[in-house]
Amino acid sequence: LAKSLGGNAVRFFAADMAPRASQRAQMEGEMRDALKRREFVLYYQPLIDLNGDRVLGAEALLRWMHPQRGVLPPGAFLSLAEESGLIVPINEWVLREACRQGTQWHAAGFGPLRIAVNLSPVQFRRQQVGDLVRQVLDESGFPPDLLDLELTEGILIDHDETVAEQMQLLRSLGVSLSVDDFGTGYSSLNYIRNFPLHRLKIDRSFVKDLANDLRALAIVRTIIDLGHILNLKVLAEGVEEKAQLETLRAEGCDEVQGYYFSRPVPAEAFALWLSQRDGRRAVASAS
Ligand code: C2E
Ligand code: MG
Ligand code: MG
Ligand code: MG
DSSP: OHHHHHHHHHHHHHHHHHHHHHHHHHHHHHHHHHHHTTOEEEEEEEEEETTTTEEEEEEEEEEEEETTTEEEOGGGTHHHHHHHSTHHHHHHHHHHHHHHHHHHHHHTTOOOOEEEEEOOHHHHHHSOHHHHHHHHHHHHOOOGGGEEEEEOHHHHHSOOHHHHHHHHHHHHHTOEEEEEEETSSOOOSHHHHHSOOOEEEEOHHHHHTTTTOHHHHHHHHHHHHHHHHTTOEEEEOOOOSHHHHHHHHHTTOOEEOSTTTOOOEEHHHHHHHHHHHHHHHHHHHHO
């Protein structure tokens, strides 16, 4: 049997695997060029304060406008960017672009908007993130207290002294630090104690099941309580329905983001959304 399948199996394997490896190499090459060709853009998703439903700012989310494949989300290229190390220059660009955009919105009269930027564990291994952030803040003039850096548990669990030093440096610059996707990773409580954090972002997998899974509700409640006892803000990701929003409000969650308010959209669309929303609120409070 093995022998009779052999020829085909090998051919199948070769046909299946070889293009994949070369596809990866091709995509890596394309990614290198993408930075030069300015094919990366940032989409923005609003961050909402649950006390008064005010817009606090936006999370900047990376997109690749691929010339053949269209708008690619990070899921389509982030792991390759991290393996190849290309995430370092890409994420440097993200940080610069987000601070530039934030400064521009401020100048345009949108008021103070917090901008959240996702950092990669690879950056912490390969570069001095603290120095980079200091430089970008200097160049852009963006207020440090409006910059929020989103870290994954993978960064914090790397119990490295250099990571701890960089966190202290970041903190001393006056930026805020959030733990992204909280609850899905290692969830070691040790780093919450040791790092100078500001915020926990509850992963959307818990929010998704909030209405029909008592255990998801219990976990969300526990994260909110833990955060508040430790003097951290708690944000819930992935709010899609009003029922989820009201449950989170009742549980005392501080901030939310999700499709219920807006999907991530290009900068111009975000600014438009913001001014239309402000307009509606002004009309509502005048009547
Ligand atoms: P994240 O930081 O947890 O970002 C939230 C993700 O959830 C985004 O996916 C967003 O589009 C999605 N999302 C927001 N609200 C909802 C909702 O109500 N329902 C559902 N189903 N999804 C929602 P996106 O933009 O595809 O980004 C995926 C991940 O890629 C991010 O997860 C983040 O870890 C990473 N990422 C994004 N931009 C960057 C970046 O500039 N640098 C790095 N290193 N990573 C990034
Ligand atoms: Mg994030
Ligand atoms: Mg997240
Ligand atoms: Mg996530």
